[in-house]
Amino acid sequence: MTIHAPGGTRPALARCVSLDPAKFAASHWGCAPLLSHTGPFTDLLSADAVDELLSRRGLRTPFLRVAQQGKVLPTARFTGAGGAGAEVADQVIDEEVMRLYAGGATLVLQGLHRIWPPLIDFARELGAELNRPLQVNAYLTPPGSQGFNTHYDTHDVFVLQVDGVKRWRIHEPVLTDPLERQAWGGRSEEVAATAQGTPAMEVVLAPGDALYLPRGWLHSAEAQEHRSLHLTIGVRALTRYAFVEELLTMASADARLRGTLPFGLDVTDPAAVEPELTETVEALRDWLARADPADVADRLARRDWPAARPAPLSPLAQLDFADGLTTSSLVAARGGLRWRLTDDGPEKIVLRLVGRTLRFPAACAAALRLVLDGEPTRVGDLPLDSDEDRLVLTRRLLREAVLTPA
Numbered sequence: 001m002t003i004h005a006p007g008g009t010r011p012a013l014a015r016c017v018s019l020d021p022a023k024f025a026a027s028h029w030g031c032a033p034l035l036s037h038t039g040p041f042t043d044l045l046s047a048d049a050v051d052e053l054l055s056r057r058g059l060r061t062p063f064l065r066v067a068q069q070g071k072v073l074p075t076a077r078f079t080g081a082g083g084a085g086a087e088v089a090d091q092v093i094d095e096e097v098m099r100l101y102a103g104g105a106t107l108v109l110q111g112l113h114r115i116w117p118p119l120i121d122f123a124r125e126l127g128a129e130l131n132r133p134l135q136v137n138a139y140l141t142p143p144g145s146q147g148f149n150t151h152y153d154t155h156d157v158f159v160l161q162v163d164g165v166k167r168w169r170i171h172e173p174v175l176t177d178p179l180e181r182q183a184w185g186g187r188s189e190e191v192a193a194t195a196q197g198t199p200a201m202e203v204v205l206a207p208g209d210a211l212y213l214p215r216g217w218l219h220s221a222e223a224q225e226h227r228s229l230h231l232t233i234g235v236r237a238l239t240r241y242a243f244v245e246e247l248l249t250m251a252s253a254d255a256r257l258r259g260t261l262p263f264g265l266d267v268t269d270p271a272a273v274e275p276e277l278t279e280t281v282e283a284l285r286d287w288l289a290r291a292d293p294a295d296v297a298d299r300l301a302r303r304d305w306p307a308a309r310p311a312p313l314s315p316l317a318q319l320d321f322a323d324g325l326t327t328s329s330l331v332a333a334r335g336g337l338r339w340r341l342t343d344d345g346p347e348k349i350v351l352r353l354v355g356r357t358l359r360f361p362a363a364c365a366a367a368l369r370l371v372l373d374g375e376p377t378r379v380g381d382l383p384l385d386s387d388e389d390r391l392v393l394t395r396r397l398l399r400e401a402v403l404t405p406a
Helices: 021-027 047-055 094-102 117-130 184-195 240-253 270-289 293-307 315-323 362-371 387-399
Strands: 002-004 034-037 064-068 106-109 134-141 156-163 166-171 201-205 209-213 218-223 228-235 330-333 339-344 348-353 356-361 403-405
Touching (some): 094 106, 166 184, 184 218, 315 387, 315 403, 330 387, 356 362
Antiparallel strands (some): 034 209, 156 228, 166 218, 348 356
């Protein structure tokens, strides 16, 4: 079995932290903030780019949030119909956004890893280096304003200061390593009380500065005398609790754990519950000792991979290229593609992708492994019996969006 998730060298990470990746991983990843100067970042986003997104790209919710005095404003305050023929009721209205921003509201451009080309590419590269799904938002804050109260995130964050200056106050966690279901709102009083104390770290981010915050660290940020524009890159955590969740789901295969509890069991009586709990724990322990790492890995992949998209492709150009394919054409695996190649008996080989499965004759195995390794490959060099077989296989992979023109 061959499993592939993108990785390799880490030039994108070098734009987020100033330390060597190994030192960053050992001393900061998941445990401690880090301040770096790695910019500038105006090639990723700029004030002009924000203007274009707000006025010329037909932006819709939820790609824009507007916050003021710690509260997210209703989308009806800044969205409306898209005009004649659009039949879209939630497009951003640029003049309304301008009024709200001029009145002190913070603009949050969400999901920029899906809609802004420089960040689509950067997010894909960084996600591949970290081998984690991630998201990119931008925060545009008016002078002297603060969009959100002190809070924590349930994912790690890289903050890249693009324009202006912003003061950050950072406190240690009230809950270490919170899960996604453990958002800060459930601990708002504890968060507010901790925020009144002395910060663990207080920094002013200027253009080109980068800040890493592990999940759970409390933070608030306030623009200074000029507007502030920064990017936040949220990195979804993979936790041991994810292993627990998958193992418990898999445990339904064990007949002892599926067994019915005794007739008439009084679940309010600890003495009656105790022997059943003991037997259940023993059954679970026995089952866990037999858990197959390959099965767990398979479930984690199915859960994790859909959160990260491969590189964009151009549908029309892709189909034209497939139609005009020759043995001299160069192809390569689509950037950021997650795939797994497994045998399916002596006659078939299976290519598993996010949400779909492709089957091929076993004779295609060597050609598939060659063309999926990421390096550009000439169609005529695929190890198959004939040029016709090479063209048929390559066209199918192009039309299935597995390969792209190199």
